[in-house]
Amino acid sequence: MTPPDGATAVLREEHRLILAVAGVLEQLLDAQTDGEPLDIDAVESCSTFFRLFADACHHGKEEDLLFTELENHGLSRSVGPLAVMLDEHRQGRELVGGMAAALDGAREGDDGALRKLTRSGRGYIDLIRGHILKEDNVLFDMADNMVTGPACERLCDAYDSACEREFDGCTKAQLEGIAADLLERFA
Numbered sequence: 679m680t681p682p683d684g685a686t687a688v689l690r691e692e693h694r695l696i697l698a699v700a701g702v703l704e705q706l707l708d709a710q711t712d713g714e715p716l717d718i719d720a721v722e723s724c725s726t727f728f729r730l731f732a733d734a735c736h737h738g739k740e741e742d743l744l745f746t747e748l749e750n751h752g753l754s755r756s757v758g759p760l761a762v763m764l765d766e767h768r769q770g771r772e773l774v775g776g777m778a779a780a781l782d783g784a785r786e787g788d789d790g791a792l793r794k795l796t797r798s799g800r801g802y803i804d805l806i807r808g809h810i811l812k813e814d815n816v817l818f819d820m821a822d823n824m825v826t827g828p829a830c831e832r833l834c835d836a837y838d839s840a841c842e843r844e845f846d847g848c849t850k851a852q853l854e855g856i857a858a859d860l861l862e863r864f865a
C-alpha cells in the first residue's frame with residue numbers, strides 16, 4: 679500500500695520552509711540595497727539553515743534515499759534530471775560556502791567580503807527557487823508515479839530515520855527553530 683503522503687511529501691514540505699527562509703534572506707539583502715546596514719547575524723542564521731537543513735538534511739535525503747530509489751527504477755545519476763539536480767545541489771553548496779566564508783570579513787566592515795556575501799546570497803536565492811520549481815513540478819511528479827506501494831513505505835521509513843540524525847550537532851527540530859525565529863522576526 680502506498681502511504682497517503684506519498685514518496686515526496688516530506689521533501690515537498692521541506693521545500694516550503696527552504697523557500698520561506700530564502701524569502702527572509704532576500705528581504706535582508708533588499709533592505710541593505712535600500713540603504714540599511716546588513717543584519718549579518720540574521721544572514722548567518724539563514725546561511726546555517728541552508729547548510730544544515732537545506733543541504734545536509736534535505737538534499738541528504740534526496741541524494742541518499744530518493745535518488746537511489748529512482749536509480750532502482752532506471753534513472754541515471756550521470757545524465758538527465760538526477761544529474762541536473764545533483765549539479766544544482768553542488769552549486770548551492772558552493773554559494774552557501776561563499777556566504778559562510780564572507781561572514782567574518784563582512785562583519786568587520788570589509789567591502790569585498792560584504793559584496794561576496796550579497797552576491798553569494800542572491801545567487802543562492804535564484805538557484806534554490808529554480809531548483810525547487812523543477813523538483814516540485816517535474817522530478818517529484820515522476821517519483822510519485824514511480825515509487826509506490828511497499829517501496830514507498832520503505833522510503834518514508836528511511837526519511838524518518840534520516841530526520842532523527844543530528845546535522846553538525848543540530849537536530850531537525852532545532853534547525854526548524856532557526857527558520858521559525860527568522861520568519862517571526864522578518865517575514
Ligand SMILES: [Fe+2]
Nearest residue numbers: 689736740813
Ligand atoms: Fe529538494
